[in-house]
Amino acid sequence: MISRRDFLQVGMAASAIVGASGFGNWARLAAQQTLTQDQLLEFDTFGNVSLIHITDIHAQLKPIYFREPSVNLGVGGNKGAVPHVTGADFRRLYGIEDGSPSHYALTHDDFASLSQAYGRVGGLDRVATVVKAIRADRPDAILLDGGDTWHGSYTCYQTQGQDMVNVMNALQPDAMTFHWEFTLGSDRVAELVESLPFAALGQNIFDAEWDEPTELFPPYKMFERGGTKIAVIGQAFPYMPIANPGWMFPEYAFGIRDENMQAMVDEVRAAGAECVVVLSHNGFDVDKKMATVVSGIDVILSGHTHDALPEPALSGETIIVPSGSNGKFVSRVDLDIRDGRMMGYRHKLIPIFSDVIAPDPDMAALIDEQRAPFEAELSEVIGQTESLLYRRGNFNGTWDDLICDALLSEREAEIALSPGVRWGPSLVPGDDITREDIWNVTSMTYGNAYRTEMTGEFLKVVLEDVADNIFNPDPYYQQGGDMVRTGGLGYRIDVNKPQGERISDMVLLTTGEAIDPARNYVVAGWASVNEGTEGPPIWDVVEAHIRKLGTITVKPNNSVDVIGA
């Protein structure tokens, strides 16, 4: 649950930067530990095949801050199982020392303080350095991109994904799968995919009209590496037309399609594959279940839910490797493939500390070239923040609190709704807020900020529906986002109840009155999946709000009372 204590900690950690409270000690501890590129890349090359996995970059070309969630609840059989372990519990589970680089990279607490010592993460020029280093060890390593690559920034939006395609092509991936890419619209997706010098995979991307596989997205690709045959099967995000606007890509149908996955595994095995790798955008818990339903998968490279784990999770005989998001991590997995099977593996989740890993000069130049036409718009300072601005968490984050405030104020609404997406980097106290920063947390092709009326009864239906997409005990019914964020509306949620019974005690925060099922409320929100949604783009709404305030301070948010965590 989101306790008052958690919020206090965030507040205290943030204030430590200015006020030097006891929490600031982590920064000092951290600074004493020296970290080198060689340490980050150190790897005892193993077996005969190497996989390199990066996923959910969300168009973050440059280094950013990214705070991991403090609240990430598992339900049903996954209650208390990774990745649904956060903070100190996560560190104890993996033996991570407080104040260490892994603490900063993998957990949320003392984030603002530790960020002073460890700095930004990611940057595809740094990722390029890491990929090159791995290829120096193993020239035929297979680089796989798990998707959510062509979405999430100002330049990606303006170039309709071209900036990301140009930069990723320079990294020379071997295959990719998809999710947010489809929100560019099916024509643009087809245009970009046809231009790719590598495989665009998705065994679950079907033609919607005939429910048949497509030519554009083959199910798998075979690689002959290290004296063996490896099959990489793509698995796109199963619920694209439901979680995103299906009218933007009406030609395609998705779904988990685990029966077809089994058929593909059998087909590649019959064709001589000694190792089967699934490049997945299912989300972690769906991957974990799929590994128990489909037999014969050796490795699932897991994306979508933005989890990062320092070691693979085992499900049946399959290892699951989740590699984080926003360019913050690269996974290296070395495999020993012999006698028709995977005999062993060695794995490292490499955090991309941008101050430690040297940028690759060619890639840095290529990235700057993509950004150059937009530099003036990107770098304009709109305001400053005194608070840590982050998004991740099942129920709220300070970025979304700010966005909801902007909607309430700029759209003159009683209640604001903001989608529970998991992308969007963080800003630390004292940072300028640039236009680029605002676009990093709002950019999308359906970002119009609507204003409408909803009855109290319908608001409950919305909350119940979204809650079931996250907390349904069967992972196959989970869509992998977080709870819709609410502004002006408080509620209680029991995550273990069935749909229709989770949400209670809804209150209008301005008056403290209970939400009346029969009354109409003025609601502002964004990211509607309905065609023809009208309103100003959300980034303009947020920019106008920040410009008026000048300096942002986000108050603690106790409006969601969580039960059953």
Add this chain to the structure above:
Amino acid sequence: MELTRRNMMVLSSAALAASSIGVLPAMASLADEQIAELTGGAEMVEGELSISAPEIAENGNTVPIDISAPGAVMVAVFADGNPTPAVATFKFGPLAASHDASTRIRLAATQNVIAIAQMQDGTFQRASAEVKVTIGGCGG
């Protein structure tokens, strides 16, 4: 208007049905009644009959389902949350090369799609799949 009234109505009708759990048993019993009528109340066993449907419908108005019924002479399909549960009946002659059927059906809300197969020896088999119909909205 941003969310059009039509859209809102589509949303609320789908979601309303999903949330009004109180209504479901009445409809479920309607499906049960029709199934009982079909089978004459005979006991049903699980067998090779299988039904495959998406876990979450991409569009509740056209949900693809596949039925595989080796050895069946007839398969009837019911949607237990629809106002009219009976969806389709497939008959397989003695020379049928395959006992598979595919179609698309409309689902008003989250519900079970149930297949009842009558076998050559007159016994019945039952299989079902839950299909969720959701508002959708926020993916990671």
